[in-house]
Amino acid sequence: MMAADLEILEKQRILDSFLKVDRYRLRHSAFNGGWVGPMNREVVARPICVAVLPYDPVADKILLIEQFRLQAHLAGLPAWQREVIAGINDKNEAIDEIARREALEEAACAVTELWPVYRYLVSPGLTTETLCVFLGRFDSESWKGGVHGLDYEHEDIRASLHDAATVPEILETGHTGNGPLILTLQWFLLNREKVRRKWR
Structure with a gap:
């Protein structure tokens, strides 16, 4: 066309x-x-949004977040959603800088290298929003965990580490119906060994 x-x-x-x-x-x-x-x-x-899944290829661990979503509750899904880190490009920033900034804001996680995963339309019949997803390399040994987010945005975000070996279980029984999380973890399962070979 x-x-x-x-x-x-x-x-x-x-x-x-x-x-x-x-x-x-x-x-x-x-x-x-x-x-x-x-x-x-x-x-x-909507402008483009950016998501990042932090991954430590040495410890073989991923970092996920969890936060309240009214929309999920209204849709009959769990109100506290397990997610990948994400944010909107509302300040005309470079895409990679958004990924790094959001990782710091939402999880106090310093991401170094970025591996492009997907760019896709979130809901083709509703919005112009596209989501650009990365895998982000980080060092889990120096990460302190906890609850993070920006107070003025009313963010209350819990971050947690997970062994990469538990990803199939998360996909089977531990997700909350969150599309970006499901797609990103499926990509991770298919590409984990390739990423580890390159990043190690």
Whole structure:
């Protein structure tokens, strides 16, 4: 498909708060010729977000966080979500710097090397938000653990270490329905030995 296959007829911002929502009137080409539409579509406009899974290849341990999510509760899932570290690019920072900063803010974890994992659309039918995921190298021996986060953002984030050998169990019974966590841990299982060979 090309730009000529899409016509944006109208765009209107209908919510301009923490969330930005735009209403589009558009039409697009059909697979069998002709056009589909015109139609209205509402889109949550979001900048790119960045996630990082800290990994110590020597100790063979990963670091996960846990924090409260109202949206998860409202969806009927556990309100305290087990997650990978993540943050939004709302200050026009470099992607790798966001990963390192968020690791420090949410887990007091100093990440050195970054290994690109995925960049994917979080919810293609709802938002422009994409998540750029990294594996981040860190030294678990010097990490102190605890509860972290920024007070002015009302963050109360518990960080914890896990043996890499427990990842299949986490995927089987220990996740909270969190998509980025599940995708990242599945990638980790497939690529763990390759990463260890390079980082050790």
